[in-house]
Amino acid sequence: MDLPVTPPLLPMLARAAERIPPGMSYEAKWDGYRAVVFRDGERTEIGSRSGKSLARYFPELLPGLRRRLPDRCVVDGEIIIVRDGRLDFDALQERIHPADSRVRKLAEEIPASYVAFDMLAVGSHSMLATPFRERRMVLEEALHHTGPPVHLAPATQDHDLALRWFDEFEGAGLDGIVAKRLEGPYRPGERSMIKIKHERTADCVVAGLRTHKSGPVVGSLLLGLYDERGRLQQVGACGAFPMRRRAELMEELAPLRMDGLPEDHSHPWDDWRNAEAHAGDRMPGSPNRWNGQKDPSWIPLRPERVCEVAYDHLQGDRFRHTAQFRRWRPDREPDSCTYAQLEQPATFDLSTLLG
Template sequence: MRLPVMPPVKPMLAKAAARIPPGLHYEAKWDGFRAIVFRDGDEVLIGSRNTKPLDRYFPDVVEAALRLLPPRCVLDGELVIALDGRLDFDRLQDRIHPAASRVRHLAETTPASFVAFDLLALGDESYLARPLTERRAALEAALADAVPPIHVAPATTDPAVARDWFDRFEGAGLDGIVAKDPAGPYLPDERAMVKIKHERTADCVVAGYREHKSGPVVGSLLLGLYDDRGRLQHVGVSAAFTAARRAELVEELAPYRMTDPTGHPWAHWAEAEAHEADRLPGAVTRWSGGRLSDWVPLRPEPVCEVAYDHVQGDRFRHTTRFRRWRTDKDPAECTYEQLAEPTRYDLSDVLGAR
């Protein structure tokens, strides 16, 4: 492979903002795997956000790239999978599987798509130093004849349209809005964009915690919600704390600490076979390299309010943000019913907004 922009390349990143800023270029924020696609003739390489190769997990996208992308190009975008008109991140994670036969089966039954939103190189030319307006125009021209599963992300310079997208597109599983400087170059691994994400709050039971890698302080709180059968389900974690706050949390949670997990609603997590469910606090995941994480069980009594941006299935899609303790709340009040559900919006309509 010989391209004007060669792998590995780390994608340009975004910093968070509370509101949509004026005077910029706006795109929907996709909930998938960030990916940079390199094509040079018959060679295709897909690099992840941390530059690890993804092409072996997405043979359907590799095949589509060979059919539909320009012969020599480098594109920044997102790998996504949609089911019933909505992005499904769980199905995307299923692709990261060691068995090639399993990956091929999933590529046939739940095919992925690539949504392109930036152009890094075309032919013999690098576009990294060019302004976004030029890169965007070249991207749209290069993919003018593209058909699914290759898409160009819809974009606008109208903040009113961006605000409308922010509200409506969430129903299709999108995360929010990304704002970019129209005159800015492409800056790999720099936070040169702005992301505005949805945020809601929920009251959750804190039924355990993981210790931080630095020592016997709180690394992350393990959150639970009661389902309609009265079972406390693990729904996610809250983990962004200062070093001082991590130590304080150990003291605050000490009265609830259980030396023996017997009777805890998640006591079965101590059993090795329970980790096969792949949604337990100490479970081995495909991203953890086979490492088991210990957790400290707590009596499921303390309640905290957390901010979250998105629910995927029956758990929080991302790490939540701790807001405050809710000593006025009974743990039994922490149910799924409090989670807000956005109005459904079909993904095909999002892609048609270009």
């Protein structure tokens, strides 16, 4: 490709903050796959956050990107799938499949969209050093008449409107607000933006653990919530413990370990090795299409302890991201930890945002 900015390019990232800062440009935080698009005439590449190509997983986007984007450009954005007026990250994950026939079938049934929010190069001019204020103007001009599958991400400098977006957009599956400095350049790989995400807490059953890659200490705790059938569903995991605390947790949880699941089905996830079991219930050990070499094994614990965790966003019936451990809850009984405690945001139709 004969472009002033060439792949692979690591996208500019964001650091977390508790509040939306004043005096910046604000956008929704899209819950999709970050993607930098490189277009040089008929040649189009879609680079992921890791620098790997996403083009083969979203073939339906390529004609639309060529039709809607400038002939020679580099654009930063997000690949999303919208179903029933909200983002569907699970449908997005299904695209990461080794079978090309499966990918193309899904592309026809549930097509993806691309939301553009930054212009990194146009023609023979790199805009990496250009202030965001000017990059946004160029992007708006280039996508003034855009349409599906390419959308221009709404942006505002109105702080009060950003606060309203923060509350409203969650109902469509978005998980916060991103703030950008108007005079800031584009810094690949650096956390130069600010993200403000929702945070809520839930009391969860600790029903298993995974060991850390560095040795026989706790890597993460596997969390469960009981559904209306009384089945314990894996809702996520919590980690990010200091190394000393990982070793302490391993010793602390040792009396609950059930190494080598018993044959009497006394653990709610003892059928995790059977692929059919994952179709009806959510439990550890499901395949990872991003990393087929990842070890899915885990150590079962008697589901007797409850902990409080902080989470930012629900995706269906699970935490979208790794939860944060807050404290043990010895005052809670495990069977009282149900989905009913989770707050559900008011519904917001994403089509009103994307037009």
